[in-house]
Amino acid sequence: MPELPEVETVRRGLLPVMEGEQVRRVVLHRRDLRFPLPDDFEARIEAATIESLDRRAKYMLAHLSNGNVLLMHLGMSGRFIIHRHDETAAAGSFYHRTASDTTPKAAKHVHVVFEMASGDIIEYADHRRFGVMDVFPRAQLSSHKLLEKLGIEPLGNELSGTFLNEAFRGKKAPLKAALLDQHIVVGVGNIYACEALYRAGLSPRRMSNTITSRSGTTARAERLADTIREVLQDAIAAGGSSLRDYVNADGELGYFQHAFDVYDRAGEECRREGCSGTIGRIVQSGRSTYFCPVCQR
DNA sequence: CGGGACTCCTGCCAGC
DNA sequence: TGCTGGCAGGAGTCCC
Numbered sequence: 001m002p003e004l005p006e007v008e009t010v011r012r013g014l015l016p017v018m019e020g021e022q023v024r025r026v027v028l029h030r031r032d033l034r035f036p037l038p039d040d041f042e043a044r045i046e047a048a049t050i051e052s053l054d055r056r057a058k059y060m061l062a063h064l065s066n067g068n069v070l071l072m073h074l075g076m077s078g079r080f081i082i083h084r085h086d087e088t089a090a091a092g093s094f095y096h097r098t099a100s101d102t103t104p105k106a107a108k109h110v111h112v113v114f115e116m117a118s119g120d121i122i123e124y125a126d127h128r129r130f131g132v133m134d135v136f137p138r139a140q141l142s143s144h145k146l147l148e149k150l151g152i153e154p155l156g157n158e159l160s161g162t163f164l165n166e167a168f169r170g171k172k173a174p175l176k177a178a179l180l181d182q183h184i185v186v187g188v189g190n191i192y193a194c195e196a197l198y199r200a201g202l203s204p205r206r207m208s209n210t211i212t213s214r215s216g217t218t219a220r221a222e223r224l225a226d227t228i229r230e231v232l233q234d235a236i237a238a239g240g241s242s243l244r245d246y247v248n249a250d251g252e253l254g255y256f257q258h259a260f261d262v263y264d265r266a267g268e269e270c271r272r273e274g275c276s277g278t279i280g281r282i283v284q285s286g287r288s289t290y291f292c293p294v295c296q297r
Numbered sequence: 298c299g300g301g302a303c304t305c306c307t308g309c310c311a312g313c
Numbered sequence: 314t315g316c317t318g319g320c321a322g323g324a325g326t327c328c329c
Binding site: 002003034058073074075076077128130131132145146180182189190191286287288 | 325
């Protein structure tokens, strides 16, 4: 599932075909993603050059030379498929179709196509249509509804035990729910919330305020801040090192399945040295939580 | 205002 | 074999 590391890896996969490149044409097969695409979506993008492709939380932000910003969110099933322009292809073939024609899963659900001036084609497929795209003037960036209330980035200097101590003071929601709350720390989804809590040895059911104190920080808050960052960094490193696999032969930027310690491991042995626990699964706010009831307290 | 339930959507898989 | 129901999950919205 696309959490921050997957979005970051997809962003890096898109850089070579997007950054510094001009969009020739935008083709929409349907406009109803999670929110309807604005009527002027194509017009705001066509002929513009993508000056940079950034990430904020789980959103990718393409800054366009015409002053607009293209916002893209993968939702749960969003995928990009890259068709590199094949210069060795026979004249007349605009781009080299690959085996993705035979990958019905993604090909069937291509909703947005960016035809680049380079000849490269970038397709966005999203069978569940939980993904989001929008285009708006750069001046509206900080006030954009989807961006303005986002919490801090987990990979920067802001995330610390002190920050979590402050954010979780007086917060009664379980730690798992607090980690999923994008208004506090962004980028953590269901999988990495489980993994971070496991590494921190904290129960997902523990009330958030129980890892805080009036003194400004606690050992548990420090530890959790560290494991959030580590879990995400490790996943990005794994995604980056496997980028060639990640951008598969079909040009599809898929989600690399990382090796998880607890996620989807219900009934299996806890991997912590000296722990004899068995990974359990519970449901919290409608979502599966995996954890070790023995070493997570 | 905080927190939980509900909602969007479709593919997939277990179970009958 | 084919249908059904449950599950997956990011995040906005609604309601208590």
